[in-house]
Amino acid sequence: MSMNPNFTLSCPIPIQQYPTVLLAHGGGGKLMHQLIEQMFVPAFSNATLNVRQDAAAIALNGQNLAFTTDSYVVRPLFFPGGDIGSLAVNGTVNDLAMVGARPLYLSAGFILEEGLPMETLWRIVQSMQQAAQAANVQIVTGDTKVVDNGKGDGIFVNTAGIGIIEYPQIIAPQSVQPGDVVILNGDIGRHGIAIMAVREGLEFETTIESDSAPLADLVLQLLAAGIEIHCMRDLTRGGLASALNEIAEVAGMEIAIVETQIPVREDVQGACEILGFDPLYVANEGRFVAFIPTKDAEQALGIMRSHKIEKENSNLSDINPCIIGYVTEKSSGIVKMTSKIGVQRIVDMLSGEQLPRIC
């Protein structure tokens, strides 16, 4: 091979504007979107990557598989309702579930900082194994690296996952149709607020626990019941607003949602007000939106309401799956929301960094 010819190509991110990586480049909003769309996707360009889903759908001798990866850098490592270990399993399981795959196998890559208490590692490893059992996946391969003290932050965990796609429907933004309803599987904002409450030392009357949970079993029940799911997305970094914007943009559709239909727990709403956050942009780890034709909406809601989310300490009364809006028409891809006082406004993708290191 000749001497790296592409090294002469100039950086696709405007260096004058962004000479260095900012926290917001990992925040799930506009800057991360720019990095993915302008750098990673063109550089690694191939038909699979270009589908822009949380998991890649790959064909392997006639077998349809899903493949995904996520690194987890959440601080603190342990928080009400979860820890970096269970998050690393649930997050990757959920990325597979969002393309309709049955998660089967995970890898686990650890980047440990010299000086991490061995007991901390052990707690995290056990939490991963419990989460893997709950989600019915096996951790089959792994790797351990240690970086010198001061060059990491305790522990970072990467998981990659393989799932099998058993249903023929293409679950992707491209399948979204005008008239589809947007179903949300529960209240939003708990994961992000649970993390921030610990970081800021805030105390509420009740402890706000992360909603971190595996979603694959519920999704597979929906598919088994014949629900025609067009698209799904879990509401992690960037929250509900960013997820809907990504889908609207790729689908080239307008999405209209109704603020009063979006469940937010009172304590979460209160914490958002204190901290200056908009719950629409706060990360969740057990919440997703599904785009479904009207004909299937009631049945889907019924299945969601009767499903026991596999989650410790889950207060089921908080979870209230509901229709929060619908796809109105082909458009340039915007999200509109009718606010509590009846005014319609555009809901944009997250700009800047709302909550760093939330997952």
Next chain:
Amino acid sequence: MSMNPNFTLSCPIPIQQYPTVLLAHGGGGKLMHQLIEQMFVPAFSNATLNVRQDAAAIALNGQNLAFTTDSYVVRPLFFPGGDIGSLAVNGTVNDLAMVGARPLYLSAGFILEEGLPMETLWRIVQSMQQAAQAANVQIVTGDTKVVDNGKGDGIFVNTAGIGIIEYPQIIAPQSVQPGDVVILNGDIGRHGIAIMAVREGLEFETTIESDSAPLADLVLQLLAAGIEIHCMRDLTRGGLASALNEIAEVAGMEIAIVETQIPVREDVQGACEILGFDPLYVANEGRFVAFIPTKDAEQALGIMRSHKIEKENSNLSDINPCIIGYVTEKSSGIVKMTSKIGVQRIVDMLSGEQLPRIC
């Protein structure tokens, strides 16, 4: 689920002795081995994980796949003969190759430190893409996280890989037989010394370049020719000595090697003497051992010698595939070496940390 019952289990690593994670826990030697065998394998226990290979062999509706992951934390990010990007592709491709799989798909997970120059990221991304093209794999899914300044070290890259196993033979330590010859595909020690030379500011008459290279094409040529490969292992962290010890232990066989048969370039040998390293323990990123029955040895060597390693700036005259030893008998699993002066000694697994952050 009830309240984490396993959290009451005590840590399987003796806390009095190892209260915290040490650099050596990631060094590829005894402490990493202990961490894997005493913590990860029992915790994540399943039939696949227990095979103790670089890649897991998984069956999926009758299709045999290989699945592996590695995180890369090498310092410096760029070094003679490679960089963290090409290393992250070649390393994972090689782990798949070592179980006889044809590598097909990779994931890419980035953990970026706030403040990383955008141009640095771009150079690494391009290098990954070039390495992926050279190894004939596609990067189909990815993830980006950003950690605050001072909580990372520029960039860490995780790749996971999926390959397809097209040949029926089980390539694993368990398949090793007495009488097998041990073939090494080239000179050892260049990757580790290339890294250390940059770190220590050492200058040699010629630049020592990393041997980082993708090995899958060569391995697939051996398999296609009908070579009965019993086991392979690439010689990364812990070097040749640790790889042979791992295989000897799992196979329950004694391996005898001959020091004068192991190619080490003169400049590498000289650098090892200056730095106080034993080349047997220095990391490589394009070298592997193959355990092959005597009948196939000549043919395998012929294929290796005529194969053009897909590597920039590779000085092919350095690469001299050769037989370095053989499997003598069933035993408790030790590696013996006849030294240059004709004395036989036991070659142990790396203890402690020889070269931190080499990959």
